[in-house]
Amino acid sequence: MMVQNKTFELIKRLPKAELHVHLEGSVTPEFWKHLLEKHCPLDPIPSLDELQSRFRYDSFQGFIDVYRDIIFSFRSPHDFYELTQLYLKNAVKQNIRYVEMMMTPWFIIRQGIDLDELLSEIDRAAKEIEKDSDIDLKLIFDGPRNFGKEIVQEVFNMAAKDRTGRVIGVGLGGDEKNYPALLFIDCFDYARAEGFNTIAHAGETAGAQSMLDTIKLLKVSRLGHCLGIPRASELESLVFEKGVTLDLCPLSNVATRAIASIEQHPMFEYLQRGYPITLNSDDPGMFTNSLTLEYETLLSLHAVSAEQLGQLSKNAVQGSFLNKTTKNRLITEIEQVGQDFGQ
Numbered sequence: 001m002m003v004q005n006k007t008f009e010l011i012k013r014l015p016k017a018e019l020h021v022h023l024e025g026s027v028t029p030e031f032w033k034h035l036l037e038k039h040c041p042l043d044p045i046p047s048l049d050e051l052q053s054r055f056r057y058d059s060f061q062g063f064i065d066v067y068r069d070i071i072f073s074f075r076s077p078h079d080f081y082e083l084t085q086l087y088l089k090n091a092v093k094q095n096i097r098y099v100e101m102m103m104t105p106w107f108i109i110r111q112g113i114d115l116d117e118l119l120s121e122i123d124r125a126a127k128e129i130e131k132d133s134d135i136d137l138k139l140i141f142d143g144p145r146n147f148g149k150e151i152v153q154e155v156f157n158m159a160a161k162d163r164t165g166r167v168i169g170v171g172l173g174g175d176e177k178n179y180p181a182l183l184f185i186d187c188f189d190y191a192r193a194e195g196f197n198t199i200a201h202a203g204e205t206a207g208a209q210s211m212l213d214t215i216k217l218l219k220v221s222r223l224g225h226c227l228g229i230p231r232a233s234e235l236e237s238l239v240f241e242k243g244v245t246l247d248l249c250p251l252s253n254v255a256t257r258a259i260a261s262i263e264q265h266p267m268f269e270y271l272q273r274g275y276p277i278t279l280n281s282d283d284p285g286m287f288t289n290s291l292t293l294e295y296e297t298l299l300s301l302h303a304v305s306a307e308q309l310g311q312l313s314k315n316a317v318q319g320s321f322l323n324k325t326t327k328n329r330l331i332t333e334i335e336q337v338g339q340d341f342g343q
């Protein structure tokens with residue numbers, strides 16, 4: 001028991017990076033209530049209990065329905081200043097040092113919010129936190145695949161209009177079963193030509209073929225979720241050959257019922273197979289989780305060594321879009337914490 005307590009302490013002390021997290025999904029029930037009170041003061045506002053109960057989902061679609069209702073509650077660029085601060089303050093407490101945060105600006109712009117103002121409010125919020133803490137925020141614009149390739153292209157065009165320097169990549173999320181990778185080849189060719197880094201959700205609800213197509217056709221650097229990689233398969237070989245990082249979101253997969261229980265999540269199996277996996281919270285407000293809780297969950301369920309925990313943190317730095325110098329600095333810090341811990 002002593003050893004395990006000590007390893008939980010290591011999780012706190014490890015410098016961490018989070019690569020798969022959505023800004024809109026970091027809305028907590030309390031923040032949602034705050035938005036409703038701020039923007040709809042004359043409407044009957046649901047109680048905190050009622051809002052909390054909506055954060056339990058019976059399916060992936062159930063989750064999407066709540067996500068959509070949250071988006072409708074945003075009315076001003078300042079909402080995103082507040083939300084960015086909420087996420088980053090929490091991240092600093094977890095010793096998260098670098099974040100590549102996804103957001104889906106298309107939904108937000110449809111709410112009548114100006115893209116430039118939105119980005120400058122996020123930038124202002126991040127700068128204030130970055131000034132006092134050792135954390136760095138970058139953004140990835142996520143294309144909503146179930147709205148078709150034109151809308152995804154529109155989102156990628158928005159990324160090219162960023163003037164803050166925060167947007168460093170684009171991604172693809174939503175219904176991968178009915179909107180396969182094949183539909184978005186042109187969008188990703190455009191994004192790479194514009195110099196953007198690329199990622200995509202794959203293997204959240206549509207299995208190995210979706211992941212295989214996403215790597216081959218969209219040529220992304222990272223996949224998000226990655227459930228169902230068969231051992232000794234073409235997909236496994238391709239992951240190693242192309243050096244694709246696999247961003248796992250275990251508690252998210254339980255919350256949206258992508259898997260029946262956390263015990264069924266392949267994270268430990270993947271770690272044993274030597275896959276370049278990272279752990280991520282995905283939508284920490286909406287799932288009431290955190291990056292730290294993802295690490296703790298892995299440790300509670302499996303015989304993970306201190307070295308493997310350090311490896312997960314190093315995988316996130318290696319798989320990130322940071323420059324080589326910063327990567328090396330963070331990896332040295334992670335190794336140092338590991339050494340101190342072992343003494």
Ligand SMILES: [Zn+2]
Nearest residue numbers: 022201224282
């Ligand atoms: Zn996601």
